Amino acid sequence: MIFSINTKINKKNLLLKTICAYLIITPVWARNDRLHCFVLATVNKKPITTLDVWARFLFLPKMHQVFIPQSAFSQYAPSIFRQILMERLQLSLALEYKVEILSQQLDEMYQVWLKDLKKILPSIILLPEEIKIAKDQLKANLSWESYIEGRYGAEFFVSDQEVAMYKKNWNQRPPSLKYIRYGEIIIFYKSRPEEAFKEMENIKTMLDQGAPFTQVAMQFSQSNSKKNSGIIEWIPESALDPDLLKIFFQAPEGQILGPHILTNLRAVVCVVLLGRKTQGELKQVCPSDTEIKTILRQERKRVRIQQEMDKLLNGENYEILQGAEKYLSNSITE
Template identity: 20%
Template sequence: MKSLVTGPAARSAALAAALIAAGSPPAALAQQAPAAQPAQQQPAAPAQTAPEAPRGLSESVAAVVNDDIISTYDLAQRMRLLIATSGVQPTEQTLPQFQREALISLVDEHLQFQELRRVEKEQKIEIVATDEEVDEEIAAMARENNMSREQFLGFLGSRGIGVDTLRQQIRAQMSWTRWIRGRYGSRLRVGDDQISAAQARLAAAAAKPQYQISEVLIDANRVGGMQQAMQGAQQLVAQMQQGAPFPAVARQFSALPTAAAGGDAGWISQGEMPAEVEQVLEGMRPGQLSQPIPVKDGVYILYLRDKRAGGGATLVNLKQVAVAVPQGGDEAAARAKLEAIRPKITSCDNLEQAAQGVEGVVAGDLGEAEVADLAPQFRDAAERLQVGQVSEPIRTGAGLHLVAVCGRRSAGEAQMDRDQIENRLFSQQLSMIARRYMRDLRNSATIETR
């Protein structure tokens, strides 16, 4: 049973005094992984040094989670960390969102640690990340930002962020991810029928437009309802229009599995997103940031990085084995060599090996090309042959050739192989399980905010 007690607004004013001048991070920290930003964004304002917390701001209880206390100091520290790593400028308008997100994150972490300790005790296993593992992750974060560990922690310290605050967040993320993957990862099975269905959808959408997007989803269940999700999304859009990097915002605020990659969802086709989202995408142009898009369980924000039209054109990937024969030259010897090699080619993978060591014979990859753009002799073979088949010797002005068709796709089709499709479906299923797990923990907990 969950009990929620809303405290006075005075705490926000006190925290505002402590955080309003926290300033923005360097571009390197805000963009921990390369990703395009909306064209209308402007560079963030130069970083400012955070002031010391104002005197008179006493520490008190911000929330209680199943008898675990979250202090106002913990809350202020987490807000500072969010500000430093999201690129969103702290203002009187955005501070309530920072406070809400920071408090939700701290509550979730307490629930996660309580659950992990329970599992460790019952099953006699170790799940929680060690100090050494946390230190390795901090060192990796520093390297990603082209800093030494000391410089990275110094940057956070200059904004009033204690290292224990960062360590706690990292430990929670690492431990919870390990537990979810350990408990459910081995049980999840992405069936051949699911992969085939996804491939069929991609093939059906090949003639339709595709979109390269970055995404953020504000989970309404997590933030307290659709109204809060919409308000939060509107504030984030306003901040990104003023220069907050989309990747940094996605990492801190998105509930999707793509958050770890800065919101990068890659190329998507029709049918992969909610209908409300696809309707907006159809009217967007590359470089454009969407307004908040309400969907069933939350609110989306999209950044359209690129767009490509579908079409009926067919692309083929070809390999060849060739023997140079000048015009008017004797073809018999060259033809005999190719006819001897042809039965040995069982697939595109062993084409070069089959031709290896034969004098005067060259073999290699011709790359991908549109069928209509091929030379007439090659075009005929590309149209007739199935993937994996090899042609009879073909005469061109340069000589004789064996041509193998190694791949075929529609021009608009997203290039995703079975492994990529399986990984995407697996991540989506695991993310859904993790969100339901957290929802159940919240619903069964006693949570009081003051």
């Protein structure tokens, strides 16, 4: 019995020594300043630390092919932290409702993601730790989709009467009806937009340096459009938020605009106009019944997802530790 206890103590001491040695000699920390390991939050009692945030920060320049100095960590830390927090909350809720993502399913999704990434960055090679970060993000997205479908799928049912009404409205659209195609990166806020605005300013800096808009949207946007790389396909101008419509009123195609605050949506956005056309120019035909059901179903799903995200961020299954926000808003050597 004594031998067993001593063995456990020795193993624990060895583990602590190994961790300390790793933090001292790892090149990542080879800076004039030292990064403190600080627990920022817990999700179901599992910690999110500054090291988690730091690992993703180091991944940014490679993912977006831009120069980001390590001294800029404090600028990007809040966005990255909230990204990790949302992923952990989504995974936690999926686990609570027994949503299981098989390894094969995750690997297949990763290969699709990697293929799309290499269309933008053909020469990129990911390290094992970077692959893990990518898979963590993908697993959170996949788990969240499965959870929403499993719990609320019945709400997304579309009746034949709704399809008939959609067709009627479609056929009444005048040829002069204006459409736009655009890209969006969205960060939502609860009450005050200041923090979200600062985060978007950092994202805009990356875009100004040449980071691919679609790639940045996939990583940082909080809108459901991130699944489509932030691209909103041809949509009637009348369906846009009034504040967003004002932004696009005289916007030149291809220019990234923002950050802008959309008060109705409680969101800060960066957008890029990709095209303008009329109903007549698009020469669209009315979607089939199946396509209409998919369109209406996705719209209902989008609303439900936003409601569930609000619930997550107002829930009780996580705790942001005292001092975390202050730590994130200052330099890494606070």
